[in-house]
Amino acid sequence: MLEILSHIVQEVSAAADLAQALAITVARVRAAVSADACSIYLSERGRGENVLMATEGLNPEMVGKVRLKLHEGLIGLVYTRAEPLNREDAPAHPNYRFVAKTGEDLYHGFLGVPIIHYRKVLGVLVVRSRERRKYAEDEVSFLVTLAAQLAGAIAHAEASGSLEELPGHRATEPRFLNGLPGSPGVGIGTATAIYPPAELQAVPDRAAEDPAREEADLRDAFSAVRAEIQTLSARMKDVLPPEEHALFDAYALMLDGESLLGGALARVRTGNWAPGALRATIQEHVQRFEEMHDTYLRERGEDIRDLGRRILIHLQSRTPAAKDYPEHAILIGEEISATQLAEVPRERLAGVVCQRGSSTSHVAILARAMGIPAVVGVEDLRIGRLDGHPLIVDGYQGRVYVRPNAVVRKEFQRLAAQEARLTSGLEALHDLPAETPDGVRVPLYVNTGLLADISPSLRSGAEGVGLYRTELPFMIRDRFPGEDEQRAIYLQVLRAFAPRPVTLRTLDVGGDKALPYFPVHEENPFLGWRGIRISLDHPEIFITQLRAMLRADAKVRNLQVLLPMVSWVAELDEALQLIRRAYQELVSEGETVRMPPVGAMIEVPSAVYQAEAFARRVDFLSVGTNDLTQYLLAVDRNNGRVAALYDSLHPAVLRALLQVVEGAHRHGKPVSVCGEMAGDPAAAVLLLGMGIDSLSTSAANLPRVKWVIRSFPRTRARALLDQVLELEDPGAIRRRIHEALEQAGLGGLVRAGS
Structure with missing residues (x-):
């Protein structure tokens, strides 16, 4: 059965359109289970009908014409229950519905399975037999598996409008x-x-016939791609803000450095030809990034893969077509x-x-x-x-x-025009403070990790840096950066924002973010050796970073230190002890340093329940809502199968945040929120109501969040929070917030239009 299933799936995937795919399915399934008939009914939910769309064994003239109510007959029973129905004698079932024109009066055995795509029943796949017959368990499993495979093709056809090409289909709603x-x-x-310009993965390993020639080809290809990147960089200079335009500088650094070219040349010298050496080198670097837990850094693997494709094009003596x-x-x-x-x-x-x-x-x-x-x-x-x-x-x-259709297009054209007016209006908020109508100031900071972010962050009106990811300088080197190297980097950031506060997060690497010179291999990096754990296990690395931070702060005095992924009070106590040790060392050496404010990140559930204990020890708390939401809900937001379950407005997340705020405020300590939740206007209203003291988001999101804060009194936000805490469903919570934003004239922040 498995081999038959594989062949059917391949045929269906290669079909020119859905009609052909359905025809192939009913013909092959009928033969595979030795049935006398096989049919597919597709559900038109807007009209409340299941429609015969393909058959092998019933009257083919009835395709598109036989229409049953969604709950009618055995087809309706399979649809309603969303589970298989296997009957030895279908006409004897009380729900049986006889349709004379299909010629089904000759059939008794019945097996129907639902076609389901992400919990949504799209139709029913049915096989019939003239004799009384209950289909075997492996035959039921075969149909269930095939229906699941077919669901994707039907869902795409439904969304793309291809269903309209089927006989008898009637569209009822926007696709x-x-x-x-x-x-x-x-x-x-x-x-x-x-499409990818070159299929890097398909390149085989081959012996280099002329290693010297292969080396020359590699160097020429790298030079050609470097020229392309320079051209693209120049084209985008006036389009992208500096922090995003810096990506092209990063590309140039990768092409100029020895890591990529040197690795490929080394493989050529061991006997591999240039394309194979390139493929192996790119794969090695991509794997390092893809094994990382940090979603931002993990996505950088695709940037390296893209460079590899471009280099391969030149190795293959082709140039990108305009x-x-x-x-x-x-x-x-x-x-x-x-x-x-x-x-x-x-x-x-x-x-x-x-x-x-x-x-x-x-x-x-x-x-x-x-x-x-x-x-x-x-x-x-x-x-x-x-x-x-x-x-x-x-x-x-x-x-x-x-x-x-014309109606949908006209509506979105109207919404696009309204959105353009909204964006223009937000620019007027640049120099205004983030203060509520009832006089509550909520400082807005930026998240960053690149020196190139400094200018656009300042232009956005940011009041400081709420999260600076210090691991990036570690990622682009082939060794741990020294104390002076780190100090120079941190000093640039601190000086640029002085006297505004800059929060430097200590090194957050480990098994899930393996440095090329410090490899760590773990079965479950999501719960592995990372963040504060690795810093405490390697105090020589931690102390060096802390000394660099304190020395950079000596003249500007706007540093705040943030400790990542703290899950135990003992970890926090040990980290604070090492910070004091670094301070005392520098004082004894004659450095004019100060003890900066120190904060702890709340990113794991255990930290939520210890927030009050943390607050007794540190100067502030910062909630990393991305990781906290994932850990609380056990959902990987980058996994398409479960991404819809990731919702920072889940009641559990909201109550966790409220518990953190209350615990910290009992000891007079402020709480900041960083991550995507801080940049979501809907979530920002609730954070305002909780009493969050500051928000840290991207420079692009900052104007929208500022508009919310300047338009929504904290007293009103608190009342809204009380209402949504009574709700149990994230969807209902989001709808209630959207209603409140609409009433406040802020609807354009959460939908198209204003």
Whole structure:
């Protein structure tokens, strides 16, 4: 059965359209289980009907004409229960519905299985036999498995409009593909498929016939790609803010450094040809990033893979062909790299849709910086079949409308115009304080990790840095950076924002973020050796970093130190002891340093329940809502199968945050929130109501959050918080917040339009 199933799935995948896929399915299934008939009914929920769409054995003239109510007959019973029904004598069942025109009066045995896609019943797959027959368990399993495979093709056809090509189908509602919001906004245009320029994974290992020639080819290819990157960098200089434009500088550093080129040359010298040596080197570097727990850093593996493809193109003596983009291009692809995005003239780029990725993908980050709507993680995206079709990208809801009708298009055109007016209005808030109408100041800080972020962060109106990721300088070196090297980096950040506070998070690496010169291999890096654990186990690394921070702060005196992934009070006590030791060492050496404020991150459930104990020991708490939400809900937000379950407005998350705030405030200690929740206008209202003292988000989100704070009194936010804490469903909580934002005239922050 497994081999038969594999062949059917391959045939269905290769089908030209859904009609052919359904025809192949009923024919092959009928033969596989020796049935006398096989049929597929598809559900039209808007009309409340199950419609016969394909059959082998029943009257073919009834395809598209036989329509049963959703709950009618045995087909309706399978649909309603969403589980298989296996009957030896179907006509004897009380729910049996006889349809004479199909010719089914000859049949007795019945097996029906639901076709389900992400909890949604799309139709029913049925086999019938003339004799009384109860189908075997392995036959039931076979149909269930095949129905699950077929569900993806039907879901895509439903969303893309292909169902309308089937006989008898009647569209009843707008069609869209579901994904994850990548960048807010509305984009209307034409799908433009993006394919990888070279298939790096397919390159084999071969013996180098002329190693000297292979080395020369590698160097030439690296030089050619370096020139391409310089051209793309120049094109994007006036389009991207400096912190995002710095990505092209990072590309140049990778091409100039010895890590990539040196690794490939070393493999050539051991006998591999240039393409094989390149493939192995790129794979090694990509793997390091993909094994990391930090979603932002893990996504950087695709940047390296993109460089590898470009280098391979030149090794294969090809050059990237110039592409003619439509006037309003919406890029669609499995993954879209920063350079592929940069190749599109800015005035022609209307949106981005990716089959893979998350809100931390580089393409999502760049899209937000450019103000381009994006939807990522669209698992049902059939890239080749959508190329050239009209699309609408809804970056607020994470939806992609395929071949929208005139009514849908007109509505989104109206919303896009309203959104443009909203964006223009937000610019007027730049120099105004983040203060509520009832006089409560809520400082807004930025999250960063690159020196290039400094200027745009200052321009955004940020009042300081709420989270600076110090691990990035460690990631781009082939050894641990020394004390003086680290001090120079930290001093640049502290000086740029002085006298505003800058919170430097200590090193957050480990088994899930393995440094190339400090490898760690673990079976479960999500719960492994990382953050404060590795710092305490290697005090020589921790002390060096602390000394660099304190020395950098000596003249500017705006440093705050933040300790990551603390789960035990004992860890916190030990870390504080080492900070005091570093301070005392420097004082004894004659340095004019001070003891900076020290905070602890609340990222794991154990820290929530110890927040009060933490607050007795440190100067402030900072909640990392991304990790906290994932740990509380046991959901990987980058896993498309469960990403919909990730919701920072889950009641458990809200109550955890409230417990942290109350525990800290009992000891007079402030609480900050960093991560995506701080940049979500809907969540920001509740954080304001909880009494959160400051928020730290990206520079792009800061104006929207400021508008919320300046428009919503804390007393009103607290009342709204009390209401939603009575609710048990995250969807209901979000709807209630959206209603409140609409009433306050802030609806444009959470949907298209204003």
